[in-house]
Amino acid sequence: MKYSNLYKLGIYDSIFSVLHSLMSIDGTTLSDSEVDVDSDKIEYLDEIECVQNLNHICSAICAEYKKCEDPYIEFFDDKLDDIETAMMSLDDKGRNVLLSRAIRFAPVCQYTEFADAEFGSKAFDVLKKLYPHEEYTDFSCMLDALGEYISGLKMLAIDFDLVDILLIDDKIKQVLLEVPDRYFVFDDFYSEGGKPRKKQSKTIPRTHRIAAVWGLIDKLKLRSSMDKTVLAAFVEAVTGGNIESKPKDTVAYKEPDNSAKEAAAELLRKIGLE
Numbered sequence: 001m002k003y004s005n006l007y008k009l010g011i012y013d014s015i016f017s018v019l020h021s022l023m024s025i026d027g028t029t030l031s032d033s034e035v036d037v038d039s040d041k042i043e044y045l046d047e048i049e050c051v052q053n054l055n056h057i058c059s060a061i062c063a064e065y066k067k068c069e070d071p072y073i074e075f076f077d078d079k080l081d082d083i084e085t086a087m088m089s090l091d092d093k094g095r096n097v098l099l100s101r102a103i104r105f106a107p108v109c110q111y112t113e114f115a116d117a118e119f120g121s122k123a124f125d126v127l128k129k130l131y132p133h134e135e136y137t138d139f140s141c142m143l144d145a146l147g148e149y150i151s152g153l154k155m156l157a158i159d160f161d162l163v164d165i166l167l168i169d170d171k172i173k174q175v176l177l178e179v180p181d182r183y184f185v186f187d188d189f190y191s192e193g194g195k196p197r198k199k200q201s202k203t204i205p206r207t208h209r210i211a212a213v214w215g216l217i218d219k220l221k222l223r224s225s226m227d228k229t230v231l232a233a234f235v236e237a238v239t240g241g242n243i244e245s246k247p248k249d250t251v252a253y254k255e256p257d258n259s260a261k262e263a264a265a266e267l268l269r270k271i272g273l274e
Contacts, residue, residue, distance in 0.1 A: 011060060012105060014053040015146065019110045021050035025123040051131055058138045072145035080152040087160060091245035095160055100167035103153050103176060111150055112175050114143075151179045161206030204263065209239045211256035211264035219273050228253070 025047055058072075065071035083102055087095045114120065120143055124136050154176050157163050166173055213235045217223065222231060235252035237243050247253050256264070268274075 011057045014057050016107055016110065018050060018053045018057065018143075019107055019114050021047070021053070022123040023114060023117075023119050025050065025126050047127060047130055051127065051134060054139045054142075055134075058142050061142065062138075070141075070145075072142045073148060076145050076149035076152070079149060080156070083153075084156060087156070088241075089244055091249040092160075092162070092165075092251045093249055094245075096162050096165055096167060099153070099156055099160070099162055103157070103166065103168050103172065106150055106153060107146075108150055108153075108172050108179075109175050111143075111146060112179065115147060147179075150176070151181060154179050155181065164205065164207070204267075205260070206239055207251065207256060207260040208263040208267070210235055210252050211260035212267045213239060214256065215261075215264045215268050216273070219268070 061075045062071050065074045068074040083098065087098055090098065120140060124139070127134070128136060157166060157176070163173070163177065168176075217231055217235075229247045232247035232250060232253040233243075236245060236247060236250040239252060
């Protein structure tokens with residue numbers, strides 16, 4: 001398997017081009033008397049290329065998922081499923097590399113800026129004047145699904161406890177973590193009338209959980225009678241769920257830092273272990 005096929009979107013270049021084009025078109029105001037695709041006023045906007053790219057993206061997805069009720073959600077969901085499946089069989093280092101690349105190949109900052117400023121609705125108003133026969137609902141649905149994909153990448157980073165070690169720029173990481181949680185992965189979303197789910201309970205970092213398990217192992221004095229590699233495999237399994245990785249390649253095998261040890265000590269104190 002070529003992992004690059006997992007995180008590279010086949011429509012990657014077109015997506016970036018569309019986002020940049022819509023941001024440019026958003027700043028334009030056209031009166032009805034100025035609606036003319038050959039007008040000098042809109043010559044610099046590349047609106048023809050923007051519509052062509054939007055059509056290319058939507059057509060490619062719909063052709064592949066023509067039997068699905070929500071083809072755009074299905075397309076990006078399949079990408080997330082493939083990435084998650086591949087990550088399950090890797091150690092933490094491999095997971096980190098794979099997910100980091102997927103995030104870097106996603107237009108995280110561009111899409112967030114686009115969504116926050118509502119560039120889409122404003123730009124589509126201009127495009128509707130120029131191309132009134134286009135179906136802009138499909139374009140909007142595709143862009144919404146792209147946002148769900150980016151949010152899904154964030155959830156993978158949190159669920160696999162990779163947030164602190166992602167190999168991405170700090171700005172991208174900050175923007176990613178501020179992306180709203182996904183909606184369309186929950187079976188009861190529509191049955192509840194589209195109401196957002198309740199806020200998740202607070203969790204502790206996996207490095208703290210690892211340190212706590214090692215602390216418990218030390219209290220039981222198991223290191224004196226068992227090989228560290230065997231113990232690390234156990235720690236990795238109970239804290240990360242991975243039973244196939246090489247123990248020495250996992251975070252569980254590494255010495256926890258001081259902050260993790262302090263947090264672990266506090267957890268152990270709660271069950272009477274000083």
